[in-house]
Amino acid sequence: MPVPESRGLVARSLLREDAYRALRDAIVDGTLAPGERLNDGDLVEWLGVSRTPVREALARLEQAGLVETKPGRYTMVSPLDVRAARNAQSVTAAMHELAAREALPHLSAAELDAMRSANAVFADALDRKDPDAATRADDDFHGVLVTASANTAVREVLERYTPVLRRLEKLRFASLSGRASVAQHEEIIALCAAGDVDGAAAANRANWQTLAALIDGLDAAEDAAAGT
Template sequence: MGREPLVPIKLDSYKPLRELVFETLREAIIKGQLAPGERLMEIQLAEELGVSRTPIREAIRKLELEGLVLMVPRKGAYVASFSLKDVVEVFEIRGALEGLAAALAAERITDQELEELQRHLVRSSELIGNADLDGMVEVDTGFHQILYQASRNERLGQIINNLREQIQRFRQTSLSYPGRMKRAFEEHREIVDAISARDPELARKLAQEHIENAENSIMQVLRLEKPNAPTEES
């Protein structure tokens, strides 16, 4: 019973130790290794990562500010759960912004950026064949990042970036749903075709549908979770 221990921190980076600890815990939460509702025990995490409690404590505070950790008075720190309401609210915003990004990209994208999108499609196809969820999450993130860049609207990218942590967590959950990786790839290909054809309205429509389908996948995953999991808040 219990989860797999986290891998000890490797000091082979120029980054400060506290930043490495923060990134390690953040990634473990996003990937679900530290599950929603799990209590974060400073001593245990320090032992697993091979560090003192101080950087663990600092990382937990930062994760609380990002909404990934919930501090419960007299009980401690827990990995924050997300409810169906959380999903709906984030995806209402994301659908509108992604649609706008795709429409603007259809008007402003460069040939080099189009080539990058095509390369992401090729890589996605390889990852689906290997059932590589982590790799697919990374490529999916990069695909959408190119769309934000190609929109030539920095503020749009900044607004989406404010939802980064929630989006990454939801992305991992969505792509874990059976068949979703393949369908997401097909939806990406349709979006790229619309952008290549310089059709803003079609690109907007397809991007919004893509986000709606991702949301539906997350809903299915949440409904399959344990009945007592704190995900059904209204």
């Protein structure tokens, strides 16, 4: 049979995705700090890929609000932005509510166990004051319902907007205030186990709405810096 013209497409796609995820994670965990200039050549050397996947990754990160670009001048990590954070919180909270609502009717015992396990890892990471591990465990916890919902639109929206919030959540997970999420997760699990669709959906949404205090704190800090 003729060789398909699209040969090598999978490998190139993986390179693009790997570059995007590596840069996204470095911004979220603070390795690449707000305001830091991003040079294509440095990123190519660091990631071990060509310029094309790096530039495509930067374009995606700009759409997600994590990178700012002034053509011909600079590309840098975006500062934390109050409006972007509020918008992202509204969208992600609604998507997680929908994920719970669509997942719960067919949620398995194994998936409930996965949520319990992820929350245990989450609690342990908080005790060890490891915000990066806590963030990964929180992703795993909420990811169970997102995956079980089988809603690709929900997953795609969350993929775009969650990283904006994860930059803030790292601050919360590094403090004692993050402990409240352990109990909120336990409530979500209990409601899921009881088959309470409305209750689980509302609790999942409320868990993401707790970020409002962090966003308000960022807003207050910006006002103080501006002298208002």
